[in-house]
Amino acid sequence: EYLFVPSKDSQTGRAKFEEIVDQARRILAQNPGYALYATGHSLGGALSSLFAFEAAASADIPKPVTCVSIASPKVGARSFSRAFKPLERQGKLRHLRVANYQDAVTLAPDMEALSGAYSLLCQDRVFRHVGIELKLYEEDDCRLLYSGKDHGNKVLHVLQKQAMTVASIPSLFMGTDLINNHGCQEYQKRLFRVKEALVTKNLEQLYKDDEICGGIFDKF
Template sequence: MVDMSNLIYVLAEVREMARSGALDDDGTGALSSMVLDLPSSLDDLAGALLGGGRGGGDVLGEKLDDGKHAAVMGALGGLLRRREETRAALSSSYDGGGGGGGFGWMMACCGAANIGGSTTGGAMVGPSIITDMGDARSNEELVYAVGVNPLMERITIIFRGSVTKSDFVTDSRIAFVRAPHPNKLNGLVAMDRYGGCDDVGLHQGFYEYLLGEKDGRSSKYDEISNIVRRLLREDPARANYKLYVTGHSLGGALATLFGYYASMSPHLPSPITVVSVASPRVGNIEFARSFVELESHGRIRHLRIANHGDPVTLNPTISARRALALSAKAVSPLGYLALLVTGNGEGGEEQVYYHTGIKLKLLRKACPESNRRCEITYSGASILAGAKKPADTDMDAEDFADMEQQRRR
């Protein structure tokens, strides 16, 4: 999931180059066609991007090595290193027999069986397939990809993080909007056993990016849901496939929000598994409580991966309304009074952001007491225990100090 949340940055940028004609100097359009034509196996795409497959990564490397694509080159380098490490591990430990030399689990978890035509039990394993990408209007809309993995029996949705001006504007719109509970969105008004149908408070930018309708076109949520439904319908073998959603930064927030609403869709498999990487907060206390309710009923699972002290994962903390009210309270008593009179005061918990899911925090260095390099906590634990401020329990002293340091800068 982490690799996929990084790979989408590379795919989207390279596909944009292909559409502009920047990839092919020979006039054949071969490399552009390989990148743009979908569905395409991940093995072919990896070959085009990294080398070792038809199309050749060397040509692409020369195109990208112009000083303008440093982020893409860095992501490609990381993918290449992990690819070669996996190849080395498999070549030294995998005997090609049915037992897998103890590395069958690695091949399944890392998708290694799809790299270089590896085999399991003497039979070729079907490759992961990228079936769809929503990146034709990448400067105006969110970017996503959808893939199918027959080996893992899963469909994966990947959201890209912030790259364009539109993405960063979306990040900055931290006001809360009143949004429907997943029951209501999916027409299940009477199903209150899954957390009721009360509206929740969601980050305005994230909500409108994913669920907003524009220029008479359906929302990205509906567009992606219809793709998944099509993939499930067109092959009976996919009847028992699971649905995974992932993304980095903004992509992680969109993945969380998509999983939240998809968890109650009568047309999509459950539980929905969300793996977000460096995701900001998405909603308020009402959202967090309904998320916990959906988790408790087995509708959704969320693993939230965060680097220690990453400021993105510590924000936003409060809504734009509350931030304005607190600022006015500090510098302009009359201005604060005017806000109170108009009903725009700082508000209570409904104006505070909360995280969801199980947090896997990656530490900068091993913990001296236990030599651990990560910590695992559950964001919903305090909600289940009835605590008043669950958001506070999701930030330890070091995280808070890091956030204060960032604020002072």
């Protein structure tokens, strides 16, 4: 709603997305060869994903549009994922989603963990991530994989998510781990630890890597 519905105090009567993308169009027109990037942390990461998706679907924006979201919650349900992936397959949209291991915000809203039956029976309504996930661990380690690619056995995946949620309840109520793992400082620290492993990679290469994205776009 923040991006796509005009606010009551808007002087132009237009939505934020329209105002921002118009400015981007002017800058891009004045600077041939420039590309559009969207980024944000937490809720800003979710908004950047939505913005990049809409911008990538706009005919007059140079492609690809690139989104680097950090610590973002899940943005949409199955219909959003099904609309997002064709833009990636066509090379119009690139999305790197950076998530710290045990950052609870990146699991929300998590109906899979809260209700396995709901998740299995109401797949169209379950929110899910999109884009290539860069998972950052506390050790000097990271993993690159398209979101959801490792969920081959759905029933087993739901049970694992429920177990993870139950195990993390004490730390969530205590609050310390949630704040630390979600904060920009912790993200920066973990990124610097794996900098050497990432510096030679780019998103185009990652999207062409079968180990990361293999089979994801076959049906789109």
